[in-house]
Amino acid sequence: PERTFIAIKPDGVQRGLIAEILSRFERKGYKLVAIKLVLPSKEFAQKHYHDLKDRPFFDGLCDFLSSGPVLAMVWEGEGVIKYGRKLIGATDPQKSEPGTIRGDLAVVVGRNIIHGSDGPETAKDEIALWFEPTELVSYTSNAEKWLYGVN
Ligand code: GTP
Numbered sequence: 001p002e003r004t005f006i007a008i009k010p011d012g013v014q015r016g017l018i019a020e021i022l023s024r025f026e027r028k029g030y031k032l033v034a035i036k037l038v039l040p041s042k043e044f045a046q047k048h049y050h051d052l053k054d055r056p057f058f059d060g061l062c063d064f065l066s067s068g069p070v071l072a073m074v075w076e077g078e079g080v081i082k083y084g085r086k087l088i089g090a091t092d093p094q095k096s097e098p099g100t101i102r103g104d105l106a107v108v109v110g111r112n113i114i115h116g117s118d119g120p121e122t123a124k125d126e127i128a129l130w131f132e133p134t135e136l137v138s139y140t141s142n143a144e145k146w147l148y149g150v151n
Pocket residue numbers: 052057061090091109110111112114115116117118
């Protein structure tokens with residue numbers, strides 16, 4: 001089953017947006033398979049955002065990600081990597097559509113409240129970076145037959 005790594009960044013946690021954001025993924029029909037509150041070190045943040053290490057905002061971005069608790073999660077469902085990014089909205093909240101998480105709940109690119117993996121490879125790598133295999137909980141949800149149908 002397809003899985004993606006989603007994290008509520010320190011601004012989303014501090015602003016009290018955890019339940020609002022969780023509910024959007026939950027109501028869509030995705031299944032939560034891992035969740036924990038983490039205080040990442042700056043070194044850990046640098047690992048998470050290693051692809052951006054040459055960008056001018058990299059240092060500030062890593063300071064920010066390590067500035068408070070992050071809610072790390074893994075969500076599962078058909079197409080969750082790509083569609084999860086649609087729920088999140090464009091990177092810059094000035095350009096995110098209304099109805100998306102960033103469009104509705106954030107104002108500037110440096111404080112865009114949520115992260116989502118951008119493809120299958122990064123999803124795999126980010127899940128492995130943030131979680132031990134034993135922290136991922138595989139289970140059958142009773143909603144699945146209604147979400148996906150049977151036969
Ligand atoms: P993530 O889900 O957090 O990875 O965002 P993204 O995939 O939509 O964007 P990207 O991976 O390109 O950038 C990662 C993060 O860096 C963004 O979420 C922003 O917080 C930050 N960022 C990206 N571009 C800029 C920028 O031009 N200025 C600043 N200050 N931050 C930026």
